Amino acid sequence: SYELAQPPSVSVSPGQTASITCSGDKLWDKYVCWYQQKSGQSPVLVIYQDKKRPSGIPERFSGSNSGNTATLTISGTQAMDEADYYCQAWDSNSVVFGGGTKLTVL
Amino acid sequence: EVQLVESGGGLIHPGGSLRLSCAASGFAVSNNYMNWVRQAPGKGLEWVSIIYSDGTTYYADSVKGRFTISRDTSKNTLYLQMNSLRAEDTAVYYCARVIAGRDNTFHHFYYMDVWGKGTTVTVPS
Numbered sequence: 001s002y003e004l005a006q007p008p009s010v011s012v013s014p015g016q017t018a019s020i021t022c023s024g025d026k027l028w029d030k031y032v033c034w035y036q037q038k039s040g041q042s043p044v045l046v047i048y049q050d051k052k053r054p055s056g057i058p059e060r061f062s063g064s065n066s067g068n069t070a071t072l073t074i075s076g077t078q079a080m081d082e083a084d085y086y087c088q089a090w091d092s093n094s095v096v097f098g099g100g101t102k103l104t105v106l
Numbered sequence: 107e108v109q110l111v112e113s114g115g116g117l118i119h120p121g122g123s124l125r126l127s128c129a130a131s132g133f134a135v136s137n138n139y140m141n142w143v144r145q146a147p148g149k150g151l152e153w154v155s156i157i158y159s160d161g162t163t164y165y166a167d168s169v170k171g172r173f174t175i176s177r178d179t180s181k182n183t184l185y186l187q188m189n190s191l192r193a194e195d196t197a198v199y200y201c202a203r204v205i206a207g208r209d210n211t212f213h214h215f216y217y218m219d220v221w222g223k224g225t226t227v228t229v230p231s
Contacts, residue, residue, distance in 0.1 A: 049209075095216065100151070
């Protein structure tokens with residue numbers, strides 16, 4: 001079965017850029033989306049189809065997908081961005097989630 | 107307003123059954139792909155099942171043969187019938203609306219744009 005790998009944790013200082021990676025075999029050939037989940041809340045879609053932002057998601061969130069790695073980038077990270085982030089792709093009539101990355105804003 | 111509200115969770119003994127409901131408002135469940143995702147305590151997201159607008163269903167291997175996804179058009183509600191429950195089924199269960207299709211390069215896209223707040227299922231070991 002298909003697998004997506006994410007680093008368990010990423011730390012960033014306020015105002016700096018945070019990058020969260022998601023790796024999978026031939027991931028460039030799939031569309032990736034990203035969800036943000038704050039403590040005790042439901043996930044929220046922040047990026048879909050690799051790089052598109054839903055309405056209401058700040059411009060500081062961006063995405064890319066190349067080779068075997070997709071990346072969620074948060075520019076000018078704010079304290080409110082501290083959360084768990086999950087990548088997700090579709091493979092063979094099944095949804096695959098990455099294991100999640102805890103973003104800490106120090 | 108587009109909204110999903112789950113209900114039906116609770117404490118159930120191993121081997122028991124439970125039916126979760128997900129009431130939708132602001133859109134028609136039958137015209138959309140809908141799925142269930144669960145999250146065990148302190149763990150990540152795990153996809154459980156999907157129902158397409160044409161009624162086609164798929165399941166994660168971990169629940170295949172035990173869980174059944176369905177919908178009631180008249181009630182605009184999605185369901186998850188869970189049988190033969192195990193301790194490892196303990197989780198918060200979310201329903202979510204799915205946007206899926208293929209673009210002009212025939213690449214599949216699939217993402218969940220609306221989520222409910224979840225309902226908790228506990229199966230003691």
